[in-house]
Amino acid sequence: MIEILSYPFMQRALIAALLTGLIAPAIGTYVVQRRLSLLGDGLGHVALAGVGLALLTGAAPIPVAVAACVAGAVVVEVLRQRGKATGDVGLAILFYGGLAAGVFLSGISGVGAGGLAQYLFGSLTTVTRDDLLLVGLLAIVILVITLGLAPQLYAVATDEEFARTQGLRVRLYHIAVVSLAAVTVALAMRTVGLLLVSALMVVPVAAARNVVRGFTAALGCAIAIGVTTAVGGAVGSFYIDAAPGAFIVLLAIAVFLLSWPLSYLLRRRRAAAVLPELIDDDELVAPHTITESHPHQHAPGCGHPGVQHGDHTDFIHEGHRHAAHADHYDEH
Amino acid sequence: MLLDGSIALAADDLTVELGGLPVLRGVSLSMRSGEAVALLGGNGSGKSTLVRTVLGLLPHQRGTVRLFGQPLSSFREWARVGYVPQRSMALLGGSKVKEVVAAGRLARRRLFRPLNPSDRAAIRGAITQVGLSEQLNADIATLSGGQQQRVLVARALATQPELLVLDEPTSGVDLEHQRTLTELVSELMSGGTSVLVVLHDVGPLGDLIDRAVVLSDGRVAHDGPLGDLGQHSRRFGGHEHLDHGRNAADDHGENADSWLGGAVEP
Numbered sequence: 045m046i047e048i049l050s051y052p053f054m055q056r057a058l059i060a061a062l063l064t065g066l067i068a069p070a071i072g073t074y075v076v077q078r079r080l081s082l083l084g085d086g087l088g089h090v091a092l093a094g095v096g097l098a099l100l101t102g103a104a105p106i107p108v109a110v111a112a113c114v115a116g117a118v119v120v121e122v123l124r125q126r127g128k129a130t131g132d133v134g135l136a137i138l139f140y141g142g143l144a145a146g147v148f149l150s151g152i153s154g155v156g157a158g159g160l161a162q163y164l165f166g167s168l169t170t171v172t173r174d175d176l177l178l179v180g181l182l183a184i185v186i187l188v189i190t191l192g193l194a195p196q197l198y199a200v201a202t203d204e205e206f207a208r209t210q211g212l213r214v215r216l217y218h219i220a221v222v223s224l225a226a227v228t229v230a231l232a233m234r235t236v237g238l239l240l241v242s243a244l245m246v247v248p249v250a251a252a253r254n255v256v257r258g259f260t261a262a263l264g265c266a267i268a269i270g271v272t273t274a275v276g277g278a279v280g281s282f283y284i285d286a287a288p289g290a291f292i293v294l295l296a297i298a299v300f301l302l303s304w305p306l307s308y309l310l311r312r313r314r315a316a317a318v319l320p321e322l323i324d325d326d327e328l329v330a331p332h333t334i335t336e337s338h339p340h341q342h343a344p345g346c347g348h349p350g351v352q353h354g355d356h357t358d359f360i361h362e363g364h365r366h367a368a369h370a371d372h373y374d375e376h
Numbered sequence: 377m378l379l380d381g382s383i384a385l386a387a388d389d390l391t392v393e394l395g396g397l398p399v400l401r402g403v404s405l406s407m408r409s410g411e412a413v414a415l416l417g418g419n420g421s422g423k424s425t426l427v428r429t430v431l432g433l434l435p436h437q438r439g440t441v442r443l444f445g446q447p448l449s450s451f452r453e454w455a456r457v458g459y460v461p462q463r464s465m466a467l468l469g470g471s472k473v474k475e476v477v478a479a480g481r482l483a484r485r486r487l488f489r490p491l492n493p494s495d496r497a498a499i500r501g502a503i504t505q506v507g508l509s510e511q512l513n514a515d516i517a518t519l520s521g522g523q524q525q526r527v528l529v530a531r532a533l534a535t536q537p538e539l540l541v542l543d544e545p546t547s548g549v550d551l552e553h554q555r556t557l558t559e560l561v562s563e564l565m566s567g568g569t570s571v572l573v574v575l576h577d578v579g580p581l582g583d584l585i586d587r588a589v590v591l592s593d594g595r596v597a598h599d600g601p602l603g604d605l606g607q608h609s610r611r612f613g614g615h616e617h618l619d620h621g622r623n624a625a626d627d628h629g630e631n632a633d634s635w636l637g638g639a640v641e642p
Contacts, residue, residue: 077470192488199479203466205433206531210482211454257515258472 048282056176057168058278061292063183064228064235064244065274069252069266070190071224072245077201077259083117083222084242086135087229089142090116091238094230095163096149105163106175109233110182113226116142121222125215166237166289168278179231186224191263197221198259235274236289244270247296254303255310269299382409383445384539384570387430390439392422399425401594402439409538412561412571412584414602417591423574424462426591427541431459443539455483458537460528462544462574467524469517476516476527477503480534502533505560522553529557533564540564542573546581554580578602 048054075083094112098105116138147157162170171179190197199207200217208214225245232241252265277292284291348366358367385407392400400422407413415423428434430441432448441448444456458480466476480502481495491499503509506526511519516527525545532540540561546554558580561571565584573581582602590598590605598605 195478195482195485196487198471198475199482202471202476203461203464203479205428205461206459206464206466206479207482208433209431209454209457209459210479210535211452212482253470257513259470259475262470 048279053169053171054282056171056173057282057288058275059176060168060171060179060235061274061278061288062271063179064232064241065271065292066267067183067186067190067228068232068241068244068274069248069270070263071186071221071228072249073259073263073266074190074197074201074221075225076246076249077198078218078221080135080222081246082135082242083225084229084245085239086120086138086142087113087117087222087226088233088238088241089139089146090226091142091230091233092146092160092163093142093149094146095160095233096146096153099150099155099159100153104174106178106230106234109163109230110227112142113230114223117222117226118219121219125218162237163233164237164239165287166233166235166240168235168281168288171234175234179234182227182231186228189220189224193217193220194260194263202259235278236292240289240293243293244274244296247293247300248273251296251300251303254300254307269296273299383407383442384409384411385430385572386440386442386445387426388440390426390429390436390441392425392429392434392436394425394434399594400429400436403591403594403596404439405430405589405596405599407539407570407572409570410565410568412565412586413573414578414582414585414588415572415574415591416576416578416588416605417597419576421591422594423591424543427543427572427574431457431541455535456538457483458532458535458540460532460540460542460545462547464528466531467516467527469515471516472513473503473508473516473519473527473530474499474512477530477534480531483535498534498536502530505533505563506530507556522549525549525553526556529560533560537569539570539572542571544574544576546579547576551580557581558583 048058072084075081091109091113093116094109095105097103097112098108101108120135120138146160150157150160196207196212197217197220199210200212200214201221204214207217228245229238229241232238232244235241236244248266248269249262251269252262256262256265273295274292277295278288280286280295281288281291383406385405387403387405390400390403390405391398403422403426405413405415405426415426417423425434429436430443430448432441432451443451444453446453466479477499478491478495481491481498485491485495500509503512506529508519508523508526508530511523516524519527525548529542529545532542542561545557549557561573561581562584565571571584573585575581578585585602587600588598588602588605589596
């Protein structure tokens with residue numbers, strides 16, 4: 045760990061990974077709640093158009109990608125709100141339009157589509173100081189909004205109509221969520237890459253929902269999983285010389301897979317905590333089983349041998365022990 | 377009380393088209409403060425469309441809506457209105473009961489501020505009122521249909537509204553839950569809350585109703601005492617009815633039922 049921190053490029057890489065792990069699940073929680081889990085993917089493609097434009101004009105890629113991504117997200121959200129396109133058609137237009145524009149622009153810039161690879165798959169170790177400054181600033185904005193406005197964003201994401209009757213400006217909140225998702229995607233292109241950033245917005249949220257109860261708890265747990273897997277993946281990839289973006293996402297998916305048996309165990313533990321109150325102790329010791337129809341009256345000397353059993357006598361009857369109980373016999 | 381002139385809700389000549397089809401054709405409805413109005417009618421008569429329009433959830437092509445005297449477009453005092461929808465995405469799970477109910481405080485909360493003590497008291501109070509204090513931290517998806525309905529009621533109560541709008545709160549809910557809800561609404565009304573309730577069947581809630589508005593094919597077919605819907609017209613005006621309670625109301629509820637069954641259902 046000490047060795048890792050002695051390299052300035054790794055220091056920057058770890059900070060970038062930490063910030064991505066914080067913000068992707070924070071905004072992802074609302075995106076998943078609105079059932080727009082694939083939004084991040086579509087936005088990733090639009091960011092690519094921004095990268096192409098940056099390559100063409102010689103501008104810094106991250107700010108241009110942020111602008112392109114936010115613009116694309118707002119257009120799709122407005123189209124959706126006006127009923128001009130359904131959610132999935134809008135996302136499809138994002139996917140194809142963004143990808144085509146990115147490849148086209150990078151082609152005419154002379155870099156070629158190959159130059160896009162580092163943005164598609166992330167390039168954590170090439171994060172610059174300026175990149176980090178921008179990522180840090182925008183991450184603060186995203187965290188302040190996703191955590192500070194959590195009650196409003198939660199209401200808008202779970203029950204839009206009710207939120208409106210509470211006087212919330214629902215359309216504005218929707219636009220805020222997709223814009224922040226767009227910023228997150230564009231920022232994450234250095235860490236996990238545009239193709240995999242959506243995974244970091246969705247997978248920690250899905251895992252968190254398996255293990256904790258309630259929206260607020262899931263938000264916190266998703267952020268914890270995001271930070272752990274992002275930093276863990278960055279550190280791990282340094283030692284085994286793997287692609288950090290892919291390693292981070294695989295770690296997150298591993299946590300998700302582990303969350304299934306964990307949720308099963310948690311449910312069993314919760315159920316077990318309730319169980320003893322439901323069961324009558326006496327019945328645990330001696331279940332009350334009534335013999336089948338039994339016309340014969342047992343009595344001393346009736347032909348069935350009697351056996352003393354605690355405070356009463358059981359009569360041996362065809363291999364069973366019968367004990368008198370009210371108007372019937374119990375199996376003892 | 378009836379003459380104090382404060383109007384909680386006034387809809388005038390409302391025309392609403394959905395997908396090019398007229399659903400409301402010139403509907404007018406007004407409610408005084410403290411009044412309890414039932415909105416009745418068969419499937420497709422426009423009941424839900426009317427309440428959703430007066431709450432601003434659906435656009436209207438003609439007519440005006442005023443809430444507490446202010447035009448809907450400039451109405452901002454949403455803390456005066458509570459809404460219990462028929463269905464809610466919030467019931468799909470992933471939320472605790474108290475989280476869903478807390479959303480009912482948003483009209484009273486400022487941005488970037490945590491819940492204050494009066495918010496917390498209102499949320500707990502509302503959950504207790506609907507009898508779900510044991511389920512405070514339960515995932516909403518694990519509750520029964522009747523309990524989920526009560527969560528939506530509690531969410532509206534947490535707002536502490538002056539006008540409570542309920543859209544078919546009794547559909548798919550057993551009679552016991554309907555009675556619990558009736559007691560709750562009765563309590564609210566004694567505190568001065570106005571109630572607008574969409575009902576498919578009158579049921580126990582009918583006991584509390586001052587006035588019934590029957591919609592038929594997007595128009596108002598009846599606007600008057602609930603008892604007038606039956607064969608035996610009953611006199612019960614204003615709040616007098618509330619005081620002598622529910623046993624007197626059982627039979628006129630049935631009358632209204634049979635009237636609705638015969639004349640309004642297509």
